[in-house]
Every structure is written in C-alpha cells, then in structure tokens.
Amino acid sequence: MALKIGILSTRGIPNHYGGFEQLAEYLSAGLAERGHEVIVYSSHRHPYKEKKWNNVSLVFCYDPEDKIGSAGQFIYDFNCLLDARKRNFDALLILGYTSMSIWKALFPQKSTIIFNMDGLEWKRNKYSSSVKKFLLYAEKLAVKSGDHFISDSPVIKTYLKNKYNIQSEYIAYGAEIRNDEDESILPYYQIEKFNYYLIVARIEPENNIEMILDGFIASKTDKKIIVVGNMSNKFGKHLTTKFGGDQRIVFPGTVYDKKTKHSLCFYCAMYFHGHSTGGTNPSLLEAMGSSAPIASHKNDFNKEVLGDDAFYFSNANEITNIIENKVREQTGMMIENNLRKIHEYHNWTDIINHYEKFIVYCYNQKNLERNIYFKGYASK
Secondary structure (H helix, E strand, C coil): CEEEEECCCCCCCCCCCCHHHHHHHHHHHHHCCCCCEEEEEEEEECCCCECCCCCCEEEEEEECCHCCCCHHHHHHHHHHHHHHHCCCCCCCEECCCCCCCCHHCCCCCCCCEECCCCCCHCCCCCCCHHHHHHHHHHHHHHHHHEEEECCCCCCHHHHHHHCCCCEEEEEEEECCCCCCCCCCHHHHHHHCCCCCEEEECCCCCCCCCHHHHHHCCCCCCCCEEECCCCCCCCCHHHHHHHHHCCEEEEEECCCCCCHHHHHHHHHCCCEEEEECCCCCCCHHHHHHHCCEEEEEEHHHHHHHHHHCCCCEEHHHHHHHHHHHHHHHHHHHHHHHHHHHHHHHHHHHHHHHHHHHHHHHHHHHHHHHHHHHHHHHHHHC
16 A cells, blocks of 8 residues: 655754654655655755655755754744645654644644654753753643654653553664775774774763763773764853863764764774663664674663663763773674674664554554544434
8 A cells, every 4th residue: 555655853854963864764765665655844954955865755844943943943843734734645754743743733634643752852951941841741742642653662662651551653763784884084083993982972961971071081091082973052062162172082073974974883992872861862773783882871771772782881980990991802792792683673674664564554543443433423
C-alpha cells in the first residue's frame, strides 16, 4: 500500500543540524524507494534549495528563528502545518513535539497523526523553570492530540506508559557501520591517530561537556581532546573562555561530512559521550558504528544502548581516572560488541521497514475506526 506521507518538525534535509534531521533523511529516502509519496518540510534558510532530494519532495516554509530566536520554531511549524492542511496526507509523522503540539487544533482531521516523542525535553538543564513547565505542557498536548506514538528508547516507552498510560511503538534509531576512514584528514586538526580524545555533541549543559573537560585538564595526559560542535551559543562561549587556554583542547566547530566524522571517531583513543537526557542519541550510535572505544555518562538511556561495552563516568574525577588508566588495547571486545549491536538492532534497513509497517498500520487503524463510526452513524 503506497501512502502520501508528510514529515514535519525538522529543519529539513539533507541533514545540516541534528538527530531528527538525520532520521528524516534516511527515512524519507527509504520510504520513497519503497513507493510512497514523501514530502519533507524544510526551513527556507536550509542551504539545500532544490525541490527534490533522492525522490523525496521538499517544501520550504518561512522560518524566522534567526531573527527572533526559539519562538521562530513555533512560527515555522505553524507555516508547515498550514501547508500540510492543503495536501491531503494519509499520514503526518511529527518528529518531536516541542513547537508543534500547541497547534493541535490545526491538525488535519483526515490525516493519521504520529508523534515521535523525542526525549524528556522538560528535564534539560539548559531551560529555565518556566520553559520546563511549558515543555511538560507541550508533551501532554502531544499525548492528547496524536493518534499514535513512537519512542526511540525503551526508557521513553516505559515513561509514556507509566505517566500517560499510552502505548508507543519502540523503533530504535539507526546508524551505519562504516569502513571508509581516511587518515589524511587528521593533520587538518593537528592530531595523530589513536593519540587524541573526541567529543561530538550539541554544546548544551546536559551533555556534560564541561564535566568531561574538567576531568581532562586534571589529567596528566599529553593527548589532545577534540570538541566537535557549534560553540556560538552562550554555553559554547563559556566553554571556550574557560578552557581556551589549554593547548590540548581543540574546538574545530561543527562537522557534517559523514566520512570526516567517521574518521575522527575511528582514530580516536576514546570517544566521550556525555549526553544525560533524551532517548537514543544518534552521535553515540555513529561512534559505535565507527569502531570508537567509548566512555559514557552513566544513565539509563546510555546503559540501555551500550550495556557492558563502555567505561562509565558520573563526575570529573572518574573521567580523569579513565584517561589515565584506560587504553585502546583494552577495548577490542567492547568495540566488536558495539558493532554487532549496530548490525543487529540499529541498521537503517530494518528501521525503515519498521517505520513503514507502523505507519501503514496506523493509517489502516484510523480508516477502520472512521468506517466503523460512519457505518454506525448511517444505521441510526
């Protein structure tokens, strides 16, 4: 069954931002390849301007986030939704609820509404108490306004069941196992293979980058640490001010090229993953698929993905200990086990198939319920 599917609430494809954009990129192309008509909504500021990408149609909507900050996300989603109301979608897949659920009154009645519920946004440290209250409110609105729900982590699935008594479909996030590493990119970053540490993250407090760097500078290592991410926000400027005097710490900015990111992961002595909120994190899976030895913040989300195949930390002292006492040679079995997890549980082919089956199921359920309703109404 071929459906007309819209994907909303990302900044657009190809990915130039983050996890949901990465999901939209792989998923939309995979669904189009399977015969569905797929439209992905993109910000008018997205650098890719063509109307088609890998047989996926792109619709560009006005996005004023660069002018008015985070409030622009709500206007952007509003503009996308107004357009989606005109297109008679069979299903709308909404990736995250933060700035879309407040427009629930505008959701097209005939379309099946599916929310990927993201992580626990209202727990993120970067937000004030008033913003956290709004995000919890937005989460409640999404639960009330969606027809079906997806969680990318068993932890999130359990949370939604316990808090709202709703069932969500667990669909893991995907990653690739890559073997196209290129040692020639290392001199650009002034590093040598297996002689540096790596962080790849959004530069936000809950990703524990400051904790990792505190532990790093307390160590006696002569290795460098590369912090890949956009440092232009307030927290990024705080980090560069605090740690910029240590020549071992390098802030190269954001890296979107997949081969470069893979190479940085493959050749690192240890990949430090500090994410503490949200569901399954894409950058962690990418590091696993790139054969990186991993040290991870100790929390339920990360432990569910990594199991025993990582070193764990909860404070700066534990990071110092990892740096001074763990070497790559100790991590061979961990790396092999993590590659197996990507192959068995996080490969894109299976994940796209799962999404397709679930979207078709949701569409059929809504139409079955609609038919039952109208048959009952007609018999009165």
